[in-house]
Amino acid sequence: MVARLLDLITSGLDGYHRVLSALTVSLILTACGAREVVVQGNFPKPLMDPLPLTVGVIYTDEFAQHEIFDEAAGRAESDWLVKTGDAQVEFWNTLLSGMFEGVVQIKDSQSLAAHQNSVDAVIIPAVADLQYTIPLHTNIKIYEIWMKYRFKMVALEDVHSNEDGDLSINPDQYFADWTLTAYGKTPTAFLQSDEEAVNLAAVVALRDAGANFATSFTRVPDIATWMTEGVQPLSSEATENKGASDE
Amino acid sequence: MSKITRRCLIAGLVVAASILQGCVNATVDEMTFLEPTEGIGDASVVIMGRRHAPDYETEFDFIECIGDHIRRGDNSISVLHELEFINMMYPWFEPRTAPLRTDDIDKLLAQQRVADRFEELKLEYMIWIDGSTVETNSSGSMTCGVGPGGAGCFGFGTWGNASDYEATIWDFTDEIEVGRISANTSGQSYMPAVVVPIPIIAPVQGTACDSLGDQLLKYLSAKM
Numbered sequence: 218m219v220a221r222l223l224d225l226i227t228s229g230l231d232g233y234h235r236v237l238s239a240l241t242v243s244l245i246l247t248a249c250g251a252r253e254v255v256v257q258g259n260f261p262k263p264l265m266d267p268l269p270l271t272v273g274v275i276y277t278d279e280f281a282q283h284e285i286f287d288e289a290a291g292r293a294e295s296d297w298l299v300k301t302g303d304a305q306v307e308f309w310n311t312l313l314s315g316m317f318e319g320v321v322q323i324k325d326s327q328s329l330a331a332h333q334n335s336v337d338a339v340i341i342p343a344v345a346d347l348q349y350t351i352p353l354h355t356n357i358k359i360y361e362i363w364m365k366y367r368f369k370m371v372a373l374e375d376v377h378s379n380e381d382g383d384l385s386i387n388p389d390q391y392f393a394d395w396t397l398t399a400y401g402k403t404p405t406a407f408l409q410s411d412e413e414a415v416n417l418a419a420v421v422a423l424r425d426a427g428a429n430f431a432t433s434f435t436r437v438p439d440i441a442t443w444m445t446e447g448v449q450p451l452s453s454e455a456t457e458n459k460g461a462s463d464e
Numbered sequence: 465m466s467k468i469t470r471r472c473l474i475a476g477l478v479v480a481a482s483i484l485q486g487c488v489n490a491t492v493d494e495m496t497f498l499e500p501t502e503g504i505g506d507a508s509v510v511i512m513g514r515r516h517a518p519d520y521e522t523e524f525d526f527i528e529c530i531g532d533h534i535r536r537g538d539n540s541i542s543v544l545h546e547l548e549f550i551n552m553m554y555p556w557f558e559p560r561t562a563p564l565r566t567d568d569i570d571k572l573l574a575q576q577r578v579a580d581r582f583e584e585l586k587l588e589y590m591i592w593i594d595g596s597t598v599e600t601n602s603s604g605s606m607t608c609g610v611g612p613g614g615a616g617c618f619g620f621g622t623w624g625n626a627s628d629y630e631a632t633i634w635d636f637t638d639e640i641e642v643g644r645i646s647a648n649t650s651g652q653s654y655m656p657a658v659v660v661p662i663p664i665i666a667p668v669q670g671t672a673c674d675s676l677g678d679q680l681l682k683y684l685s686a687k688m
Contacts, residue, residue, distance in 0.1 A: 259551075261551040261552070261554040262554070263554055263555050264552070264553055264554060264555075264556065264575075264577050264578055264581060265555075265575055265577060265578075266575060266576055266577055402521070404521060404523075424554070424555070424558055425558060425559070425560055427554075427555055428554075428555035428558040428560050428561045429560060431555050432555065432560075432561055
């Protein structure tokens with residue numbers, strides 16, 4: 218449709234004017250379109266004594282392809298699409314591999330079978346909520362991203378493989394279920410676009426999530442119990458209450 | 465006005481703009497002790513900004529400016545790059561986890577890998593800079609236009625900036641605070657425009673950087 222519109226507008230003009238008009242129309246269309254940020258960053262490995270554990274990690278499709286779409290509230294605003302999925306997976310792989318002696322990714326029934334006797338527990342991260350603000354929203358010269366994660370842990374033997382190869386877990390079998398929040402902000406800077414600033418705020422938020430996770434992991438009551446007494450599955454009621462309290 | 469005269473006028477205005485600077489008031493307070501009279505030898509120093517407050521954060525370029533000022537003043541002082549240091553020590557110097565008091569150093573050193581990294585870096589002093597530069601006021605208006613004969617602006621704008629920074633020096637070997645230096649600067653910038661805008665900028669943050677940098681250099685360097 219855009220191509221037809223361009224043809225319609227530029228028909229009958231000479232080459233130079235045609236290009237100029239096309240550029241102008243593209244600029245106008247770009248200004249009205251969604252603004253997209255694919256979060257990218259370099260994440261350092263944590264400097265800490267690794268816990269003597271081998272953990273499996275399951276990244277659900279929802280987590281690995283996580284994105285937030287925010288529809289424009291008015292004519293002066295743009296739609297925003299912030300894709301954090303790839304950065305989330307890259308970041309948590311780097312963090313977990315520095316926190317534990319061993320980390321394996323459990324993707325399907327094959328990897329589940331391959332690590333049957335070598336994994337102490339499985340972590341399943343999820344992004345429960347993500348909010349962002351830009352100076353246009355707040356009139357403060359700061360870009361902010363706030364994220365809430367929900368982590369669940371389960372023994373490997375409680376992860377089951379379906380006939381179609383997908384993995385499933387009975388909610389009664391989680392032995393730890395907790396949330397943590399992360400915050401990242403970046404001030405406006407000269408020659409910095411909104412997209413670059415939102416990306417930077419997201420990277421700061423991811424780093425903050427990692428710092429929070431790494432420093433609080435062994436203090437989570439369910440984890441502390443697991444590390445001292447072994448697996449004590451949570452009741453389904455406790456899991457449901459946890460979910461409800463997060464909302 | 466002939467074309468040559470007009471070009472000379474514009475060139476003069478551009479040169480004037482590059483020379484003129486607004487005035488800055490600066491106040492520096494210093495309280496330091498246990499000064500390393502022989503300098504810091506082959507040990508290193510890291511300068512970092514505080515970024516845990518919700519409403520401001522110490523600018524990365526300000527920290528870099530102070531580091532460069534110290535390096536220029538005494539190239540024997542090894543000043544670690546802030547971002548490289550933070551990445552190297554992740555996650556212990558993030559806004560959430562950075563030590564706020566010297567008492568927290570022990571907790572950090574309890575992590576063997578962190579202690580080993582500090583030893584490897586020969587880190588002797590950690591300098592925390594807390595503060596920011598803000599715009600205090602602005603007024604005036606300016607109109608710019610483009611026509612077939614050229615482009616130009618007319619009007620007048622003015623704005624004020626204020627910097628307020630405090631440097632806290634930690635001695636890592638003795639795990640104590642050995643000094644505090646603060647610098648407060650303020651200044652008014654102007655931008656008159658008759659055809660060409662002439663910015664007369666008050667280097668408020670630059671003066672704060674030089675003031676803090678001079679005092680830190682005096683403390684750390686055996687040459688001063």
